[in-house]
Amino acid sequence: DGHLLNMSKEKKALKNIYGEFIGITKISYKAYKKMCSLAKSVIPIKPKLDYEEALVGISSKVKFDVEMLQDIVWGEVDDNTQWNRAVDVIYPLIKARESVPLPVKRNILLNPGPATTTDTVKYAQIIPDICPREKEFGEVMEFISTELTKFVANSEDFTTILFGGSGTSSVEAILSSVVDQHAVIIINNGVYGKRMCQIADANQLNYLEYKSPTDNALDLKNLENLLRTSHKKISHLAIVHNETTTGLLNPLDAIGTLCKKYEIKLIVDAMSSFAAIPINMKEMNISFLAASSNKNLQGMAGVSFVIANKEHLEGTKEINPRNLYLHLYSQYKHFEMTKQMRFTPPVQTLYALKQAILEAKWEGIKNRKLRYDKMWEILIEGINRLGLEHLVNKESHSKIITAIMEPPNPNYDFKQMHDFLYEKGFTIYPGKLENLNTFRIANIGDLNDQDIEKFIELLEQYINGISECYHLTKGGEEVVDSKT
Numbered sequence: 001d002g003h004l005l006n007m008s009k010e011k012k013a014l015k016n017i018y019g020e021f022i023g024i025t026k027i028s029y030k031a032y033k034k035m036c037s038l039a040k041s042v043i044p045i046k047p048k049l050d051y052e053e054a055l056v057g058i059s060s061k062v063k064f065d066v067e068m069l070q071d072i073v074w075g076e077v078d079d080n081t082q083w084n085r086a087v088d089v090i091y092p093l094i095k096a097r098e099s100v101p102l103p104v105k106r107n108i109l110l111n112p113g114p115a116t117t118t119d120t121v122k123y124a125q126i127i128p129d130i131c132p133r134e135k136e137f138g139e140v141m142e143f144i145s146t147e148l149t150k151f152v153a154n155s156e157d158f159t160t161i162l163f164g165g166s167g168t169s170s171v172e173a174i175l176s177s178v179v180d181q182h183a184v185i186i187i188n189n190g191v192y193g194k195r196m197c198q199i200a201d202a203n204q205l206n207y208l209e210y211k212s213p214t215d216n217a218l219d220l221k222n223l224e225n226l227l228r229t230s231h232k233k234i235s236h237l238a239i240v241h242n243e244t245t246t247g248l249l250n251p252l253d254a255i256g257t258l259c260k261k262y263e264i265k266l267i268v269d270a271m272s273s274f275a276a277i278p279i280n281m282k283e284m285n286i287s288f289l290a291a292s293s294n295k296n297l298q299g300m301a302g303v304s305f306v307i308a309n310k311e312h313l314e315g316t317k318e319i320n321p322r323n324l325y326l327h328l329y330s331q332y333k334h335f336e337m338t339k340q341m342r343f344t345p346p347v348q349t350l351y352a353l354k355q356a357i358l359e360a361k362w363e364g365i366k367n368r369k370l371r372y373d374k375m376w377e378i379l380i381e382g383i384n385r386l387g388l389e390h391l392v393n394k395e396s397h398s399k400i401i402t403a404i405m406e407p408p409n410p411n412y413d414f415k416q417m418h419d420f421l422y423e424k425g426f427t428i429y430p431g432k433l434e435n436l437n438t439f440r441i442a443n444i445g446d447l448n449d450q451d452i453e454k455f456i457e458l459l460e461q462y463i464n465g466i467s468e469c470y471h472l473t474k475g476g477e478e479v480v481d482s483k484t
Helices: 029-042 051-057 080-098 119-123 135-152 167-178 191-202 220-229 252-261 310-314 328-338 347-363 365-385 414-423 449-473
Strands: 158-164 183-188 207-211 234-240 265-269 286-292 303-309 401-405 438-442
Touching: 029 051, 080 119, 080 347, 119 347, 135 158, 135 303, 135 328, 135 347, 158 167, 158 310, 158 328, 167 191, 167 234, 167 265, 167 286, 167 303, 167 328, 183 191, 183 220, 191 207, 191 234, 207 220, 220 252, 234 252, 252 265, 286 310, 303 310, 303 328, 303 347, 310 328, 347 365, 365 401, 365 449, 414 449
Parallel strands: 183 207, 183 234, 234 265, 265 286
Antiparallel strands: 158 303, 286 303, 401 438
């Protein structure tokens, strides 16, 4: 119930670990006297008594309130590894928080990116003007490239290529740059799989479209049958990891295994899964992965990137470029030699991305996923209670973006609901499915449980409002409800 029971310097001594003790805010004089009394009683047996032991020793007589601080930046330094972490992550985060002069108005973005950001990410953009060709800025981009790689792969075998642009630019950079005369299979089970087909058409690629339901798991046996029997030589397979249309999560492990079996290179659009769902490119047999700065990384929009297997990337250098700006190998080689992008980068956005990366490293991808998962559970419990349904079942869901069926009430209007919530500081997103009426909620970004609970409360107000309006108009009367 929030009181100290036990603590130890040895993990083995504790059955359940609640948190890590980093210091005392205050103890009462009464508690202090009891600690002194305890110390006197044990001195004949144990000449030295740590104050932590004394706190535990009297915890059955004095209730010590323990507060869990989720967002404090701290770290101890006992060895070189901890020292390097303090220099590279902790101290920069502390300095960033000290540099926030005033809080920025907080909007709760429940759209699937750009996401709600911290004030430290916003203020990271306010920097002295710098020419992006300076060595100092090259070091910023090199840090970003290296750290993005480390989230999903090792830096020896993989590398990150940065582009100025939306996430679609990095997907197009891959497809237009790595697919040669052989065919690429594109999995289409949502709008963003379809978009890859549009990119393939625009670049006149040899491709096969594999259509799959937007709300059900892939039929892996059927997919393997296509790989085994296709009359075309298949060199690549492209898939969206978390289909942003619905929240359907495609199984990268299983697909990577299939690609390895048939010697096919795997291309992954990880736009709405990167930095939220753990990915290991080597273990999952992923050759090329696309993502952007403004979703789970919780940075600003304007930077996209490709993380590539270096050996597979080097193998593309003989392919004739289909475009200039998005040519992957040229961008990679130029950065490798100069630590610069070939064309002008979005300078301020990259500084914000550096800060967002530090914050992602601090929280940890596994912890970020746990935070997102918990918010999703609150969201699903809330919409179920309100009589709404979500499209994708729990077993196939990413727990990041959720397509929700629109209320069957004839007075429902998405724009009206959007505007009602927007006035309260909450932004929601329309659905993108042609044959189903849905709206989408994303529980990503710098959000917490209370944000989702407040959203459910407001959603309930809106639904109750249109239901009340429906009952009033049922008898044929024209009624305008100003609350609705």
